[in-house]
Structure formats: C-alpha cells, structure tokens
Amino acid sequence: MANSTRMQTMEAEKLQAKMTEIEGKREYLLKLLERPNLGTLRIDVNQAIEELDDLIMEFKRTFPD
Numbered sequence: 001m002a003n004s005t006r007m008q009t010m011e012a013e014k015l016q017a018k019m020t021e022i023e024g025k026r027e028y029l030l031k032l033l034e035r036p037n038l039g040t041l042r043i044d045v046n047q048a049i050e051e052l053d054d055l056i057m058e059f060k061r062t063f064p065d
Contacts, residue, residue: 012063019059026052 029049033042 015059015063019056022052023056026056
C-alpha cells in the first residue's frame with residue numbers, strides 16, 4: 001500500500017514538473033508575440049497560448065494542490 005502511495009506521489013510530481021515546463025513555454029510564446037515580424041504566425045501563436053491557458057486551467061482545477 002505504501003509503495004502505491006509513493007508511486008502516486010511520484011506521478012503527481014512528474015505531472016507538476018511537466019506543467020511548470022508548459023508554463024515556461026507559454027512565457028516564451030508571449031515573448032514571441034512581441035516580435036514585429038511574426039506576420040500570419042501571430043494567429044497560430046495566439047491560438048497556442050489560448051490552448052495552453054485552457055490546459056493550465058484544467059490542470060489546476062483537477063489538481064488544486
């Protein structure tokens with residue numbers, strides 16, 4: 001039983017680490033939006049930011065810790 005709990009804790013830590021990584025990528029995309037020569041890619045970058053925001057919100061709702 002303790003082994004199962006430890007595995008769940010490890011999985012939760014891995015998920016949290018991935019979410020931290022994703023949040024970092026979101027910050028990169030925000031900086032990318034500041035570039036004046038982005039052209040039509042701006043639409044894709046905005047869409048990616050929106051999708052990351054949804055993912056982050058859903059993660060925080062599912063794992064409120």
